[in-house]
Amino acid sequence: MSAIPPSLGRLLSGLCKGCGRHREAYNRTQSRTLTTVFSGIQPTGSLHLGNYFGAVNLWKSLQNDPANHLIISVVDMHAITVPWKPEQLRQNIVQSFIELLACGIDPAKVVLFQQSSVPEHGKLQWIFSCLSSMARVDNLPQFKEKSAVQKEVSCGLFTYPVLQAADILLYKAHLVPVGEDQVQHLQLAQDIARIFNSKCGKLFPTPHRLHSDLPRLKSLRDPTKKMSKSDTDSRSLIQLTDSPGQIREKLKKSVTDFKSEITYDLAERPAIANLLMLYRAVLDVSLEKVLEETSKINKVELKARLAEAVIELLRPVHGKMKELRNDMGYLEQVMAQGTDRARTLASQTMDEVESLAGFRPAKAKISTTVHRQLNSSPTDKESKTLRSS
Secondary structure, eight states, X not given: OOBOOHHHHHHHHHHHTTOHHHHHHHHHHHTSBOOEEEEEEOOSSOOBHHHIIIIIHHXXXXXXXXXXXXXXXXXXXXXXXXXXXXXXXXXXHHHHHHHHHHHTOOTTTEEEEEGGGOTHXXXXXXXXXXXXXXXXXXXXXXXHHHHTTOSSOOHHHHHHHHHHHHHHHTTTOSEEOOOGGGHHHHHHHHHHHHHHHHHTOSOOOOOEEOOBOSOOOBOSSOTTSBOOTTOSOGGGOOBTTOOHHHHHHHHHTOOOOSOOSOOOOTTTOHHHHHHHHHHHHHHTOOHHHHHHHHTTSOHHHHHHHHHHHHHHHHHXXXXXXXXXXXXXXXXXXXXXXXXXXXXXXXXXXXXXXXXXXXXXXXXXXXXXXXXHHHHHOOOTGGGSOBOOO
């Protein structure tokens, strides 16, 4: 296992200045090793700018630090917890790989794979389901929110947080980048890891949330909601596949307010604040720099400048997506290699799980690799924030 990444080490060092308790925590990490970061994305439509700035940029930062072991899964099994069309799902899976590669995810640095191509996910979910109470799963808010808008609720929608736990623990992940809406699901994974370790034998490290200061973009039509692929109003988000004309039109139609000047006030002017945060993310500059640049223009000009900046940002992405669509052989090779790498890791974990759970003859001891991982898990305080560089 490799040493703690310099990016996290520098951050922890900065947090620890002048604080003895935190200094001790930082010193402890110097003799530890950083383990796996796991993340997943559903193939339910094209990625949007919220995904790009909130997830993809974080993944690129993680992959470019050689101390990290990053695993990204296109979680297609999660995509069928709501009504779906098989042909559309097939297209969405391929499109997800195209977009991730076009955005700069490097399959040589990342284990990038399709979830359903690794059957161990489903096997581990079944074992975890037998360790989880219905009351515990029923208490999760995501199920209540999603089931409220469906006529018929599937068992899959009810149990998908257990599948998420299997996704994470199958690779013995220590860090998981999740938003506020997924924190309780990560807590379920922590509980399941604890229950399995207690009942069957120590195997899984406790996964912790990886916080990020990367921007969380809001809907262009309702700034109280996050930008989401599930939004039925296509004008609410800018997708990576949008044409320049569509980008200009969506930003032109984005909601604002009745004041003419450009100011940043998240509480009183959330719509303008959202556009300014998007502008900041696209230009990769400070908010102060954006406010200085926009201090003498009106909202119409702000939207126009922002549109051109987004178009320029996505120009190389569009070019790379076109290139990948014309080279399906390469894309299939990337997907196959990702599956092989993921299955190698997953099968090792399942061998250990099945032995400890009683399905296979007991092994004398768990591998020393597992013990190293258990002993190297960073605490919540030691993994609070990872800043993009």
